[in-house]
Amino acid sequence: MDLNCSSPKSIPVVSTFSSPFDRSPDSSSTKKPISLWPGMYHSPVTNALWEARSKIFERLLDPPKDAPPQSELLTRTPSQSRTSIFYNFSSDYIxxxxxxxxxxxVRIGKLLEDLDALAGTISVKHCSDDDSTTRPxxxxxxxxxxxxxxKAISVDIDLKIVASVIWVGTSSIEIQLEVIQSTNENSDVSxxxxxxxxxxxxxxxxxxxKAAAVNRLSPETEREKFLFEEAEARSKLRKKKRVGRREFDNEAKRLEGLLAEGxxxxxxxxxxxxxxILLRDTRLENALICxxxxxxxxxxxxxxxxxxxxxxxxxxxxxxFAGLVPCFLEVDHVDFLRPVDVGDFLRLTSCVLYTELENPDQPLINVEVVAHVTRPEIRSSEVSNTFYFSFTVRPEAKAKKNGFKIRKVVPATEEEARRILERMDADLLTQ
Structure with missing residues (x-):
């Protein structure tokens, strides 16, 4: 077999990626092993974010041996972590x-990646003590x-994401991100x-x-103070949920009502x-090796x-489930319960938990996705993440289908009924 790349029948293949540390001043003298680079899968925005933060990332990947922890907490303002990224969709066709x-x-799934990458970069900004001798x-x-x-996000119009830290607890940070797309130069920012x-x-x-303390936050403007207070209230609500689920009236009757039709x-x-339709008949499943x-x-x-x-x-x-192209509305909640490692066997199981049909023009489809890290060698399966999404159907698709109707989802088991009630109650608590 001829392995000579100069052969006229050979098509050379080259990497389209570069190391995020290539621009580091001393990268030539301290070349990192490829196993310590961030992965090569990520979107252009994620790559740009990690390149922009290359100095911090390089210290994160190679802290000094026996480096002490940060000794003194700093006080930062939201403006110090505020970061924006710009998508030049109107002129950059690639x-x-x-x-x-x-x-x-815009592909929502790809945008979710960018949001997480930007939030992570901002958390690094806020928590950095600018001291290369301490461990990050x-x-x-x-x-x-x-x-x-x-509103729908067009892929033909320029887009901007603006984000900053809005609240800090002892060891936790909340970051708010806004995706901004203006179709009219004179339109209001909101x-x-x-x-x-x-x-x-x-x-x-x-x-x-173990949990580690993070730098304090000092909101300055009225809006920053308002966002801080809102986030503080959400934090207290999350703690209440962890203590125990709120008891709702007539829970036994509600369970029985759900199970009767099933x-x-x-x-x-x-x-x-x-x-x-039975909940179990709405299920889909996917599996992958990370x-x-x-x-x-x-x-x-x-x-x-x-x-x-x-x-x-x-x-x-x-x-x-709907038989028509769905329209994404919101991610209700995502829990990251345990880390997922390279090589893990990940199973994603999804189902329609329940539907809301009160508004016939915008019926709601609530979907649950549960991710399991599965270890066949030791016969183990653990939940790593839970995701809750809300969809409706596209109006233009619904208009083409006369007599369109969303079906009601009913549980067949008490465990399914409790999952439905828990999600409904969680939605009520956040309203």
Whole structure:
């Protein structure tokens, strides 16, 4: 076999990526092993963010031996961490094609990756003590509190994401991100916000793995103070949820009501309501081996990649369920319960938990995605992430299908009924 790349029949293949440390002043003298580079899967924005923060990232990957922890906490303002990224869609056709979906809008899954990458960069900015002799904190995504799409995001119009730290606890940080796209130069700024997101990061000591204190936050403007107070209230609510689920009135009756119709499906399927469907019949499943190209700077699987994959299967689940192209509305909540490592066998299981049919013009489809890290060698399977998405159907698609109707989802088991009630109650608590 001729392996000579100069042969006229050979097509040479070269890397389209460069190391995020290539621009480091001393990169030639301290070349990092490739196993310590961030993965090569990531979007152009993620690559740009990591390149912009290359000095911090290089210290994160190669801290001094026996480096002490940060000795004194600093006080920072939201403006010190505020960062924006710009998508030049109107003139950069290559970038535009990388983000285009079949409906000429921005791919939401890819945007979720960028949001996580930007939030991570901002958390690094806020927690850095600018001292190269101390060991850096390990910052991980703990949860996504909410991501709400306010309007469709076109892939033909320039886009900007602006984000900053809005709240800090003892060892946790909340970051708010706004995706801005203006179709009119004179339009109000609030009208230009296409999507909002709130990410929560937690800090861990890079050696012990225990919770570590983070730099304080001092909001300056009235809006910054308002956002801080709102985030403080959300933090208290999350703590209440961890203590125990709020008891709602008539819970036994609610469970029985949900299960009654499901029993008819199981016991007398010929007589079941044709406008309803069992929860288990809405399920889809996907599995993958987590590859090195998908890792973050800590060598674990990038949280944005997990959200991207979860969104794709949630979208597919809503599509198969509704029979029409779904329209994404929001990420209700995401929990990052345990890290996912390179080489892990990851199973994603999705289902439609429940539907809301009160508004016939915008029926809601609530989809749950659960990610399991599976270890066949030791017969182990652990939940690593839970994701909750809300979809509706595209108005233009619904208009073409006369008599379109979304079916009601009913549980067949008490465990399914409790999952539905818990999610409904969680939504009520956040309203």
């Amino acid at each position: 970038l535009r094609e990388q983000y285009r979906d079949p409906w000429n809008e 904190l390990l910052l991980v995504t703990a949860a996504v509190d909410k991501i709400v799409l306010k 009208d230009s916000v296409a999507l909002t997101a709130n990410f929560i990061f937690v800090a861990r000591d890079s050696e012990s793995g 029993r008819i499906f199981c016991d007398m399927p010929a007589l079941a309501d044709r406008d309803s 590859q090195p190209q998908q890792r973050n700077i800590h060598g674990r699987i990038f949280g944005g990649f997990l959200m991207h994959r979860a969104f794709e299967i949630a979208f597919s689940t809503a599509y198969a």
